Amino acid sequence: MGNTHAIILAAGKGSRMNSSKPKVLQTLSNNTLLEHVFSQAKALCDRIHVVYGFEGEQVQRKINDPNINWVEQIEQLGTGHAVAQVMPHIEDNSISLILYGDVPLIKESTLADLIHKAQQSGIALLSVILDKPTGYGRIIRQNEQIQAIVEQKDANNAQLNINEVNTGIMAVRSQLLKQYLSKINTSNVQGEFCLTDIIACAVADGQTVSSIVSKNQFEVAGVNDKVQLAELERVxxxxxxxxxxxxxxxxxxxxxxxxxxxxxxxxxxxxxxxxxxxxxxxxxxxxxxxxxxxxxxxxxxxxxxxxxxxxxxxxxxxxxxxxxxxxxxxxxxxxxxxxxxxxxxxxxxxxxxxxxxxxxxxxxxxxxxxxxxxxxxxxxxxxxxxxxxxxxxxxxxxxxxxxxxxxxxxxxxxxxxxxxxxxxxxxxxxxxxxxxxxxxxxxxxxxxxxxx
Known part of the structure; x- marks a missing residue:
């Protein structure tokens, strides 16, 4: 897929798991959630970077692979902050594929399509249509073109009725990603550097944001507790x-x-x-x-x-x-x-x-x-x-x-x-x-x- 870097965000604790293990080390079909994501990334990318935080040594011991560049996120300041920690390790003339260590069922073919679109347009986003979108960032479109992503806590009533939501998975030309990460701030309800804010930056810059809409909600589902883990195991x-x-x-x-x-x-x-x-x-x-x-x-x-x-x-x-x-x-x-x-x-x-x-x-x-x-x-x-x-x-x-x-x-x-x-x-x-x-x-x- 050309010069492509995977950035896997795996720093979260996963408090709702009620476990001494980090969330990404919970297992699905005898492999950790992170191993599932790493396997798909390894098939497509030239370099893989994993952002770790909570119980990072435990994560590194479990996923002992020489192909991983481990990057520590010392403070948990949001997804945008996590991705920014990796940018010094990534060349400008590459594609950055941003993945999440708790989304184990993502398909290799979907990611390949996403990378291809990013190579053409500069930035490509993966979204999904949900019957019950509560809790997810909504995709804001105008004339079918993506304009922004609004998080649940920041959305108005009209935006809350939108059922196309952000998965968080995206592919971006690395030079653009570095540029837009420098522009985001913490002026949101969460008080964090949100990766999704780079979409609004790209639109303001006149950049077209291409997208792939997944037809399978389980493919892009994250795991937050043992109930969801069991549900994805059965899927x-x-x-x-x-x-x-x-x-x-x-x-x-x-x-x-x-x-x-x-x-x-x-x-x-x-x-x-x-x-x-x-x-x-x-x-x-x-x-x-x-x-x-x-x-x-x-x-x-x-x-x-x-x-x-x-x-x-x-x-x-x-x-x-x-x-x-x-x-x-x-x-x-x-x-x-x-x-x-x-x-x-x-x-x-x-x-x-x-x-x-x-x-x-x-x-x-x-x-x-x-x-x-x-x-x-x-x-x-x-x-x-x-x-x-x-x-x-x-x-x-x-x-x-x-x-x-x-x-x-x-x-x-x-x-x-x-x-x-x-x-x-x-x-x-x-x-x-x-x-x-x-x-x-x-x-x-x-x-x-x-x-x-």
Missing amino acids: FQKNQATQFMQQGLSLKDPNRFDCRGTFTFGRDCEIDINVLIEGKVTLGDNTVIAPNCIIKNAKISNQVSILPNCVIEDCVIEDGATIGPFARIRPQTHIKTYAKIGNFVEVKKSTIGENTKVSHLSYVGDAIIGENVNIGAGVITCNYDGVNKHQTIIGDGASIGSDSQLVAPIKIGKNATIGAGSTITKTVSDNQLSLSRTKQTSLKNWQRPTKK
Whole structure:
């Protein structure tokens, strides 16, 4: 877009958030409000300046990006004053794009159009039509040309009836911006240097103010409290869901689907209600995710069935595998083709081989399990000795009986069998049966205790 500088105003406290965090660090879809705005600016601008104030060190730590020039606004004297702090860092022969750190849904395409108009006319303003414009600065036009912006507190009755309002977002040739900022003063109800006053300065100077009128009020909506934050979260999620469905994803109910990361998918995938996607998640073709699942940073291949109420994180799941219901797949797990992880099974940092079944109530941690292995109900790999983690290796075709404990480090050979209820502490050879149960004893005269 040529030589363009973004100026993001992010100095406010946001008292109505009732939070120890600055307003711009409140999160929408797992990213801060400021990160959303920064992402759009980064796509269009050569340099990005962020004006910080309240809890500035906290803001800088969170948004740690070398592309940002941080500019402190020590005194909070209005938006015009905030922008003026950045002017020494900006060349005259550039475009300044003024953004707000609490307006997270602004579109890149809208900003690109605004910059283009500023390159042509010198100054371009983004406005929006609201049914209820109370609280916003009104756009004053004459013969369809913008003449001024009047803030709510300064407006007369006729001006209060105007429903085209200022968003605060504008693009201005930097030389003009510097010139007009030097002319504004605090002679308004707020007693602040208001950035909007530069519009009247430009008109008085004979400068045409071009504009873009947004058709989407949520695109330009700022966030002032937790109610508005939740409202924009739902708008953001619904927009994503609509885009995914247009790309071919089947969502049973788009109002009960959340994606808080990067999500890609193949053909004919289906997602049921109350599914949460986080981080980077990819699905292959014909994969189905049942209700109430959380999936984070996972690569899931073709024809995989994720049954209800599963938690899946930082793992790889290959073709044809079945997970759940009520399974937990923890980081560094690799589940191979057509494996089954069943009811109330937890797997951590393990490889589960092709066609292997871990069907019920088991814990598998720090293990390498071969192909066609059957793990019975209630089996535990005892991988932790109180200080260090140890590995369990199970060969192809092995069968581990229910309620067995495999005390690592340990190796179970190919086609070996472990009898139910065994605690195994030593290597089991290929094709060997091992068990550790004591001889069963029955007491003829034993009586069950009675309740006292």
